[in-house]
Amino acid sequence: MSSGPDSEYDVIVVGGGINGLTAAIYLQKSGLQVACFERKLEAGSGCCTEEVMHPGVKVNLCACNMVTLWSPAYADLELEKFGLEMLTSGEWGMFHPFKDRSAVMFNSFNARKQYEHWKSINEHDAEVFKTAYNIMAPMMGDTVMSQFFTPPTTGAKEAVQAGGLASMMNAIFPEIPENAHELSGIELAECLYQDEKIKTAVLANCIMTGSHPWERGSATLMPVVFPVLQSTHSATWTCRGGSHALVHALCSCFAAHGGRLFTGCPVEKFIMQGDAVQGVALSRHAVFPEAEIRAREAVISNLSCHPTFKQMVGEEKLPDWVKEGVDAYKNDETVLFTNYWVLDRPPRWEGYPDELNNAYGFNFGMESVADIRRLARNLERDELPDPPIVSGLSVQGFALADPSQAPEGQYTVMAWSNVPYKLPELGGSEKWDQIRESYGDKVDALLREYNPGMMDSVIARYCNTPLDYYRKNPSMVEGSTTSGATSWRWHGTSRPFEGCGAPRSPFPGLYLSNSIWPFGTSNLGSGYVAAEVLAKDLGLRDKQDWWCAKPMDAGIEVLRRRGIELEFNLA
Ligand SMILES: Cc1cc2nc3c(=O)[nH]c(=O)nc-3n(C[C@H](O)[C@H](O)[C@H](O)COP(=O)(O)OP(=O)(O)OC[C@H]3O[C@@H](n4cnc5c(N)ncnc54)[C@H](O)[C@@H]3O)c2cc1C
Structure with a gap:
């Protein structure tokens, strides 16, 4: 300047x-x-990462689940050389707690452990995961390349509509009907998985990725794809420093x-x-x-x-x-309300499996698929979910992965509830200013049902509404997390x-x-x-020898340096 x-x-x-x-x-x-x-x-x-609470508490207000290791840009642009360091808290990247103190977990690097965990819940669903993993994991780099790093092509949408992918799925999973492309993600999950908790946890994670499982089209296949994607290192990372x-x-x-x-x-x-x-x-x-x-x-x-x-x-x-x-x-399709808490001790999940204590993120407030359907109804009618549904992701792993994100002895936890933007029943979106704290209280009360100890250790809270997001960035119209x-x-x-x-x-x-x-x-x-x-x-593209990295490879390399080798076939 x-x-x-x-x-x-x-x-x-x-x-x-x-x-x-x-x-x-x-x-x-x-x-x-x-x-x-x-x-x-x-x-x-x-x-952004801002100290909006008290000094030293770094609040990641927007992107929290950093998926930069998917990107060819990580290597092409040599981002490590310019100071980027990706960190995570534990191998169980995501989990979904239930009020009976059970949890469905998702492992970020070890598909075999993922299989064994699901097997302990439901053998059939574990086999579904294994089959999907063995087919999709080896081609995840190519799939991510075509979906995220290649300009969209006409014809791809028509192929899905015509049932191309669905018939392939039907050939692999007899549970999936031939008309799978006409099903919503929820209907597909109902056909494919047997266990209600696995269905619920998988669908909650689909919502987290911005795919709405009550819809048809690309949302249909997400319940099959998500567990595989999660086990190939894809998500649940933060950056050193936020x-x-x-x-x-x-x-x-x-x-x-x-x-x-x-x-x-x-x-x-x-x-x-x-x-x-x-x-x-x-x-x-x-x-x-x-x-x-x-x-x-x-x-x-x-x-x-x-x-x-x-x-x-x-x-x-x-x-x-x-x-x-x-x-x-x-x-306003995907809009989030944020609770950010500071704890005076590390997050602990008393009564739940130990693995949860070091996991990066979780969703909560969905005990069965009926809660996912409730969210779909609420969002369709622009109603506030009450009790809230926290399926936009919660993160407890920031300071566990990177102590620089909170003062010594303090830890941060964040939760994103899925909400509508417009609030017609309350008189319009400007009412967000009035209900910010009371809706935040509802999220607190909900999390207390799962983890009272965590809520007892809260020493500060900050809430952010979709209207706040829009005010901070006029390009995030109506608080959209996905730019529409x-x-x-x-x-x-x-x-x-x-x-x-x-x-x-x-x-x-x-x-x-x-x-x-x-x-x-x-x-x-x-x-x-x-x-x-x-x-x-x-006419410049062909002349750039350095512009050649492949998606997902950066994550595989970062893990390898930390002594973790991904396995692509669960024989
Ligand atoms: C609540 C929330 C949660 C999210 N969670 C995640 C997540 O966990 N993981 C993830 O990967 N992504 C997440 N996202 C999406 C994340 O924000 C995007 O990944 C990222 O910001 C998109 O970057 P962008 O460059 O496309 O857009 P932006 O970051 O919106 O960039 C647009 C820029 O334009 C600037 N601008 C606006 N108007 C003007 C103007 N008139 N002139 C000049 N500049 C202007 C803005 O200040 C802004 O810096 C989340 C978003 C939100 C809101």
Whole structure:
């Protein structure tokens, strides 16, 4: 920030979120001159760690389940060299406690232990896991590549609709009917698994991944895929120093390659010539007020669908078909309410299996599939679940994995309840300010039913509503955790709307790294895909020898260095 921006760059990225930064670095490293303009004084709003409670308590407000080890960017961009270190608390990444003090657990690295654990609950369901694991685990890297790091293709959605994957599933699992593609995730789980607790725990985890098991389409297969994905190291990691350490690694990397990041620089509008996007105009509140910066090749918007098209392009410039697509885009599909607690002793699960004490995360408040159906009904009607349902993930592993995230002798636990944004019964979304603490109390009371000892050790609490998220980051419209809808209607090439061609857009010179497929997560997929397509369009992609890492390999390598070897076949 020693000097203002130049008048021109090859590529301008609007929004310094982790995906905008990822796209910016890939392109800068490919030889382009790239500048990124971020509204806030600190980049990476969706991956923030802030001391909002008391000094030394690091609160990871957005991304908590860091899936960066899936990403080719981890190795391509040498993020470890720029300070990123991934940590986790224990091999049992996730668990689902029940009020009778039993739990269904998910192992992150050891599929054999996963199989044995499920076998102790239900032999049939353990065999289902083993069969699915043996088929899917060896091809997990390719699957993740095609789903998260490859631009979506027309035809993939039609293949699922026509039952392609379902008939393959039916050939493997006789329990799954031939019309599996017409089932919801819940219906599929009901066919496939016998044990009610396993069904409930698996479905809760599907919700956690942003896949709604009451829907059809891609959500249908998630109950089979999730346990396999979880056992291949995929999730339940934090970064040393908190989630925001990823942002710092990306910023350092960008700067090291000569990229320019300008913080405190909200973009007001795209500069347009006809329907072509040629640059950006900063807001009058920017550090460089009303500066106009041109892009020689392209502008990438790292803002979600509504701000990109309604504000940056301008509603008046949208052709009817684009306006219809943008207006129809649903923001509030996956919305979370946060409780963050500080404990004065390590979390302990008295009366439950010992493994829970060191596990990273959990979901709670669902005793059977009926509770999952209750959540679906509540969300469909914009009603607040009461009692709450905490299926967005809870994390107890931050300070267990990384003591730097809390003062000595203190520990943090976080819980995400699934909620609607709009609150029509209470008079609208602004009512979130009034019910913040009372809804937080309901989550406290619910967790007390599972773990009274943990709640007795709470010394401070902080609650964050979806409205708070929206206020902090106007690109997180209605508090959406996934920058808008991810369900079947908006899957693949249909995101953010049919005909958009994302990550390209209907406006020449404009590319998108947000509200596209894949949806933005800490696996950095949407930034990767935006960079991939733009680099191809500019004829640069084939010349980058360094741009070659494969998804999932980083995690396998990190585990290997820690003496853990993943097993891909449970003979
Ligand atoms: C409650 C919650 C929980 C989540 N949990 C997880 C999780 O556990 N794991 C996970 O992987 N992901 C999680 N996510 C998603 C996570 O936030 C995304 O992975 C990540 O933030 C997406 O990054 P992005 O770059 O796509 O978008 P963003 O982080 O939203 O980046 C957009 C950037 O644009 C900036 N901006 C906004 N307006 C302007 C403007 N006018 N001009 C310039 N800049 C502007 C914003 O400040 C922001 O920095 C969660 C999100 C939420 C809200």
